[in-house]
Amino acid sequence: MNFQNTLSYAQQLDREDTLAPYKSEFHFPQHQGSDVIYFTGNSLGLQPKRTQQYIDGIMNDWKSLAVEGHFYAEKPWWDYHERLARPLAKVVGALPQEVSVMNTLTVNLHLLMVSFYRPTKERFKIICEEKAFPSDQYMLSSQVRFHGFSPEDAIIEVKKRKGEHYWRTEDILEVIEANKEELALVLMGGVNYYNGQVFDMKTITDAGHKAGALVGWDLAHGAGNIEMQLHDWGVDFAAWCSYKYMNSGPGNLSGLFVHEKHLGKKDIPRFEGWWGHNKQRRFLMEPEFDPMPTADAWQLSNPPVIAMAPYLASLELFEEVGMRALIAKRDTLTSYLEFVLQEIDKEVESNFEVITPKQDRACQLSVLLHGEGRNLFNFLMHNGVITDWREPNVIRLAPAPFYCSFEDMYRFGQLLKKGILSK
Structure with a gap:
């Protein structure tokens, strides 16, 4: 133009x-x-005006129904989170059963690492980008130490070339290939928080799988910002916050993605809680965990619906546009x-x-x-x-x-x- x-x-x-x-x-x-002229939607999105009515609806149901709101509210609380799955799946290019909403971003990454970082003596290395967002660095280092490895040995940071401000895809692929015999996981930010670079997630995911590793993405700056096809790309898992481009409010809930190929498995390592249990049998209080056949199997506790309401309000806007x-x-x-x-x-x-x-x-x-x-x-x-x-x-x-x-x-x-x- x-x-x-x-x-x-x-x-x-x-x-x-x-x-x-x-x-x-x-x-x-x-x-x-x-x-104001607002340029910080990459830190905290503005509040949609319709958010208030969504929160008020829950507060009114709580006032008039109390505990019965779990089942008899206009939007019953016990399955409130399910209303977010379909519109959120469209945003990240997933099947509805592959997404869920819970916790916050780093908490969800830790929970997903339980399932997808299973190091062995031979395969224990993780590839990430140089100077990833500090929370990711802390999360990765603590996970590595928890498994008895040294971050200096286990974490490989792909660096930018001298004098350049961005990463080259070929350099990332070269590092994956060079470490393919010891590589357990590739976990990077889909969009870098500092320079705004969008990584070639499909190519990197393919290379990680070819090397025999699992591949996950931190999409804090990706969700609601870029086009993604997490299902078609074969990404193993991903998580994102909802308060940047998705306008759900400060520090609000995280979304997560688990590829269909990992769903419905009872033997996958996972920290478990009762909201991940079979929905139809959840209130029978059974002693053995029977996971939901969806990404909801990673949920632990009943959903915080007051926090989910702003997310649902924003997703309505994404549905419209x-x-x-x-x-x-x-x-x-x-x-x-x-x-x-x-x-x-x-x-x-x-x-x-x-x-x-x-x-x-x-x-x-x-x-x-x-x-x-x-x-x-x-x-x-x-x-x-x-x-x-x-x-x-x-x-x-x-x-x-x-x-x-x-x-x-x-x-x-x-x-x-x-x-x-x-x-």
Whole structure:
């Protein structure tokens, strides 16, 4: 497209945007009486306005029905989580029986590791990306130590090439091949939190399986952001948080995926709890665990429905719009943001460097601000732009397509220019 860095052009793009009305479906923080420009949906998505009615419904049922709400509420609590499975499966490219919602992300990764990291003396190594999100690093190291291995020996980090800001798929495949005799698991982030790179999950999954390993993905920055086909790719397991692009509220529940080929197995190692037990016999209080034939077998306790309500409200929006339409707007919006950055860069004779690879990106642009410091970030925050700062001098910009507009991108560019010139 032949973009223009003008207000009238940005407003024209908004008029042509079929998803533009969805911006009014969300609550925005206010700055001097106007909505902020919100770039941190990769940390915490905005609250959908319909969320309140979903939570109120449960609170009213609790007030009027008490314990009977488990079975007689408008949306009975005992199977409330099942309402999330079908729309969530569409978001991540899974079968409904392959997904469940419970706990939080790192908790679910630990629980999934019980099933899918079963090291032996011969096969015990795990491959991940260099400088994975700290919680993943802590989780992997503690799992390795729990099994009696040293993280220094068992965890292999795939590094970026010297002077580059991104990983090359061929380097990941080379590390998998080099360690194939000792490799137990490949577990990486599907979208890197720092540089926004989207990994080639299908190719990496295929390579891990060819090497005789299992393959899992942390999709914290992937769910609701990128197109995935977890079932068709043969991914063994995955987990994600719901509070970033999926707008379910701070620290809210995690989703998980377990491939169909692993379901219905009573002998798979797993930490077990009564909500993973056969649904039809759950209240018979039987002593022997009979797992659900779905990913719900990994559930432990009855679902926290007050926490699930915002997730269900957001999934309703995803059902209405569909991932294909979201991704189409995401790509145009992100490209326009990149264009605006390039135009401002020329005007102020600065030196912005987008460290997110152009061909492997989604909603996020990570921008290295050469010659600029945290004062620029502070200026943006004080002028109604909510963005994210990462040391040494990177700002992460995530123009979420549900609620960011093309006019937002233009106005951000003007504020960025003002912040640089006002030094």
